[in-house]
Amino acid sequence: SQTIHQWPATLVQPVGSPLSLECTVEGTSNPNLYWYRQAAGRGLQLLFYSVGIGQISSEVPQNLSASRPQDRQFILSSKKLLLSDSGFYLCASEGLTDTQYFGPGTRLTVL
Amino acid sequence: AQKVTQAQTEISVVEKEDVTLDCVYETRDTTYYLFWYKQPPSGELVFLIRRNSFDEQNEISGRYSWNFQKSTSSFNFTITASQVVDSAVYFCALSEIGGKLIFGQGTELSVKP
DSSP, rough: OEEEEESSSEEEEEOOOEEEEEEEEEESSSSSSEEEEEEEEEEEEEEEEEEEEEEEEEEEEEEOOOEEEETEEEEEESSOOOOOOOOOOEEEEEOTTSSSEOOOEEEEEEE | OEEEOOOOOOEEEEEOOOEEEEOOEOSSOOOOOEEEEEETOOOOEEEEEEEEEOOOOEETTTEEEEEGGGTTTTEEEEEEEOOOGGOOEEEEEEEEETTTTOOEEEEEEEEOO
16 A cells, blocks of 8 residues: 655745755555645645656746656645645655545644 | 535434434435544544445444435434433545535534443
């Protein structure tokens, strides 16, 4: 079965600082990978997804970017954080079962 | 367009009560998947079940059961004899085969001792 790792678990960053969140997956090959954000109020927003190395699709134009340098590594970045980037970021992996499994998440607070 | 509606924002029950979480979906596809996820206070989304649109059999797993009815576009989730550990936010979701996951807004279940 898949295991999804995310780090850091929590992060407090000042406005205007850069961001790098990492997601790695074990137990599967060639997964589809996803980044979601969950703001206060619960709804899950799909930010990016990737079907392979170097292939990134963006769902929402914004201050963030994603990269997939290796098959099981997915990185979420920003050059300059905004207050509105605060939230809970979840990485998900989808293997051959057409089911997305989620990592433990990163809670980001931008001050 | 695809849409998932969880009309119950919050539900509060006392331990050992049965509780049903409603999920209604919209899709033009004839082939799709339906999911339920649990999000405990720790935040991680835990996969509970996936149902293929061609399989309308109800499913039971311990205290959990799911009722899928294509005629009413509903995929409801029942917890029997609820426990405090069931307290969480529960999400219903829909996807086309190989497509993106569309989530409902979630139902926060509070089970009081």
